[in-house]
Amino acid sequence: MNLSMAMVLFSCIILITASTQHFSRKTLQAPWTSCNRYNGFTSILTCERFCRFVFDSLYLFSHGVIEGTCYCCDKKPGDSDEYFPDDVRESYIPGFCPFNYTGYTYNEHMICLRYEESMKKYHQAADVCQHEGGDLIRLDSLTKHNIMRSFVEEERTLAEVEVWVQGIRDANLTWRYHDSTQLNYTCLRGVTGEPTDNYMRARSAGSYNCNDHNENYRSFFLCEIYIRDSWF
Template identity: 25%
Template sequence: MRGQFYFFVISVIFSASVQCSLAGSALQQRLVKSSLLPTSSCIEVANQTQSSVLCTATCLKSHEDIVVSSRHVVSTKCVCCRSLLTGTQFSDTEWITYRHDETLIVYSYCPIGYIIINHSPVITCLRLELMTKNYSGAALGCHADGGNLVRIDSAEKYTIFLQFIASHVPPSVAEIWIQSFRDPNDLNMIWSFHDHTVMPEHCPLETSDMPIETRLRFMIAEGICNDNTPTHFYNSVCEREATTISYL
């Protein structure tokens, strides 16, 4: 009887092993190993996983839109990523990463000091300048590191701007220069960007239309864009394009 019991246990273990092996093999056929490192936008789903196959299976079970899975070979931590990777890329290279076959992976990142914010289909990099400056100084400060004063040129960009303020601007900051100017001699009072493109009114606009008030600042508490003279000192937000790399 004891021998039959042992045979039964061994048979069950062998059967389970074969099923796991077959499932892993079928899953691996849908995956391609990648040199891509995960980023801070990925989701940690497990502190410990036995293999990359189990990591991938966990990702697919937990999140249908996950297309990348990565397992740390030392800690055995498992993270799952969507096709758009944003945030800081992990500096630790001890990751084994797999992606879905024929899936285009897009990795976007910002220069040091900038925060990546995305509101599909717009992705941009923003940086808060804590030192208050007049308008000219704020614009030159952004140019110094390759950026520009933030340009609110679409509804998506306005949403991104508000997200950035909510998450990355301290309560002590009340007003922020945004990219804008108008000709004091223009009777139509048209607001433009630095490249003379007409500025659409995605930001709620309240102005006094006084000839000397030729620049706009965003007033956080009021939630409006309001005009003032360019000699006033405010904080500012700089903008740079995100760098995007695609992986097949």
């Protein structure tokens, strides 16, 4: 299908699809050079609908606010790809797990997980996950905890591992997630009591139960993207 024909058909069906909801999550991920670029788009909404209409698979769609460009990324970035420099743009991950992530059904939604065996401090690890549109995994239920155990066991290459998970102890000694809500489920089984040990990690040696440590400790980490059934 050439671009002009696609634009005509797209214009005809845009009113029909206006009420359709999709899973999408905002991300700081920039489009890459093999993404398909189109001009003349006034909003992220029209860009998203066009990309979904033209391409059967989609890893990312992005709208350049100033230039009116729309990037439809239908393939994973290859070794020769380069990422476009930072610009005034809006980028979204469509309703399936992005490259390098593995999807799991969780309640009525989906979680996408990525295990990273590189040593990072807690906030460095959280920054990596947030840049990809997610965060450190939030162990807020026994179900999620069991999913994490199973996933890391399949992915790890070392005999024993430790991974940062989402959890910070505040000045009142209350453990909280990154959105400041108090933990409603805890994997904590061992707390040192040290005043600087305010960050949570899970250890394979303890059946992935959690311990605290300080912000300068370096560990592997686990990113999670939580996809809800809602429009952005």
